[in-house]
Amino acid sequence: MEIPVIRNILEANDKMADQLRELFTRHRILVLNLISSPGAGKTSLLERTLSDLKNEFTMAVIEGDCQTSNDARRVAATGAKAVQINTDGGCHLNSSMIMAALENFNLEEIDILFVENVGNLVCPVEFDCGEDFKIALLSVPEGDDKPEKYPVLFEKSSAMVLNKSDLLPYVDFDVERATRFATHLNKDMPVFLTSCRTGEGLEGWYNWLRDALNQKRN
Amino acid sequence: MHEMAIASSLIEIIQEELNKHGATRLLMARVCHGKLTNIVPEALQFAFEVQTQDTPLAAATLEMKEISVTVACGGCGKEFAPDNPDLFYMPCPHCGREFAHEVLTGKELYLDHLEAE
Ligand SMILES: [Zn+2]
Numbered sequence: 001m002e003i004p005v006i007r008n009i010l011e012a013n014d015k016m017a018d019q020l021r022e023l024f025t026r027h028r029i030l031v032l033n034l035i036s037s038p039g040a041g042k043t044s045l046l047e048r049t050l051s052d053l054k055n056e057f058t059m060a061v062i063e064g065d066c067q068t069s070n071d072a073r074r075v076a077a078t079g080a081k082a083v084q085i086n087t088d089g090g091c092h093l094n095s096s097m098i099m100a101a102l103e104n105f106n107l108e109e110i111d112i113l114f115v116e117n118v119g120n121l122v123c124p125v126e127f128d129c130g131e132d133f134k135i136a137l138l139s140v141p142e143g144d145d146k147p148e149k150y151p152v153l154f155e156k157s158s159a160m161v162l163n164k165s166d167l168l169p170y171v172d173f174d175v176e177r178a179t180r181f182a183t184h185l186n187k188d189m190p191v192f193l194t195s196c197r198t199g200e201g202l203e204g205w206y207n208w209l210r211d212a213l214n215q216k217r218n
Numbered sequence: 219m220h221e222m223a224i225a226s227s228l229i230e231i232i233q234e235e236l237n238k239h240g241a242t243r244l245l246m247a248r249v250c251h252g253k254l255t256n257i258v259p260e261a262l263q264f265a266f267e268v269q270t271q272d273t274p275l276a277a278a279t280l281e282m283k284e285i286s287v288t289v290a291c292g293g294c295g296k297e298f299a300p301d302n303p304d305l306f307y308m309p310c311p312h313c314g315r316e317f318a319h320e321v322l323t324g325k326e327l328y329l330d331h332l333e334a335e
Contacts, residue, residue, distance in 0.1 A: 001334060003235055006331075009249065011227075012230070091220055092220055092223070123256070126256055151306060152256050181306065184306060
């Protein structure tokens with residue numbers, strides 16, 4: 001017999017992501033899903049953000065990692081609550097992992113929740129985790145052609161962070177080119193050129209966070 | 219290899235549909251995937267094979283049907299089907315605009331139908 005179906009294959013994940021979004025909205029939490037290659041500096045950006053804004057907001061982190069809990073420890077050292085999800089080699093987080101991790105938090109207390117996804121520019125993009133925004137993070141030693149090679153990520157992200165700007169004098173990275181391609185895909189996307197070492201550009205990123213939280217709450 | 223996770227969601231849906239229709243043996247499942255998704259068809263087929271080994275679904279074939287891209291031009295609004303779709307370069311045959319079109323088809327991922335006994 002022939003059985004017509006027409007069902008979205010990711011329906012289970014997407015449905016739970018919608019439940020997460022409702023929950024976050026009810027608790028007035030801004031949720032950001034950080035996506036980058038391994039080593040681009042997601043954890044460093046979080047360490048700086050959590051330390052610099054800790055008197056302003058209560059922030060929490062869900063750390064996705066293939067193994068180890070090194071990143072969660074680094075983040076927790078800032079005083080923010082961090083929960084580690086080990087994917088056992090899995091290449092992305094999904095919404096049921098996020099739902100399970102939430103048991104460790106008091107949602108009443110959180111203003112901003114960061115999801116640090118597994119280092120990978122392809123797989124995490126397909127799995128909605130109930131976030132308000134995906135943030136694409138790229139570091140300048142990786143090369144300015146990343147938006148061309150991984151267009152779906154940049155198309156679906158709401159902001160791009162170009163990290164390790166202190167290394168610009170030593171690498172061939174054309175900021176204008178990376179920005180041009182990313183904004184071709186996503187014309188209103190803000191781009192932040194940052195260095196977590198010198199602090200360059202972080203204020204712009206912080207202001208974006210403040211605005212995004214304000215908008216979520218109004 | 220997010221295709222592993224996609225295959226396991228797919229298998230769950232197939233199982234549900236077979237139960238709903240009182241079928242026990244799956245012959246074929248057809249999945250439609252848009253050309254602009256991050257899916258590698260061979261990887262999904264491989265993942266499906268691995269995860270159905272030694273199950274009642276093992277003998278089934280997984281057919282992958284690609285859905286081509288159509289967009290509405292971000293400049294003039296006319297719809298067209300680019301020859302070589304690429305998120306960066308899909309020149310509009312009417313006004314020449316190369317990027318930032320609205321994608322109408324080409325991002326789907328769904329189970330279309332099953333053949334079963
Ligand atoms: Zn046009």
